[in-house]
């Protein structure tokens with residue numbers, strides 16, 4: 001069995017080598033003569049230059065708007081520690097001990113004050129996603145074992161917000177939820 005796999009591998013490797021050498025030897029180098037845009041090398045140069053300029057403009061406009069800088073220069077009024085696990089979210093005002101994890105699946109938060117969630121996981125990767133009352137996703141971060149991700153948010157409107165897992169994490173992923181009541 002092993003010998004036939006080796007033989008098959010060698011045959012396929014030989015065939016690929018043949019195809020590659022055929023393509024290599026039958027291709028001609030692009031002509032470097034000739035001026036203007038009819039020269040393929042010059043065309044490629046301008047194409048890449050324009051591409052990088054467009055990508056550079058796009059990156060410099062969008063990167064400063066990324067959520068990493070949201071409320072970065074403010075001090076949070078409340079810090080909520082979040083430990084995600086199969087299949088629940090534990091939330092607490094105090095740091096959550098991974099050996100004896102304890103916390104609430106439903107908490108109350110003040111409106112119009114800066115809240116910082118410190119999100120981690122006790123087992124596999126999860127997502128920590130906050131949805132408003134119309135089920136729009138308003139803020140999210142990953143919950144990863146061994147890392148603490150900070151998510152800062154100000155809830156403008158009082159009401160009930162749902163937290164759902166955004167990362168398929170096992171058989172009961174869909175029941176993984178918690179609630180925030182903003183007053």
Ligand SMILES: [Cu+2]
Pocket residue numbers: 084085086087125126127165166167168169170173176
């Ligand atoms: Cu999950």
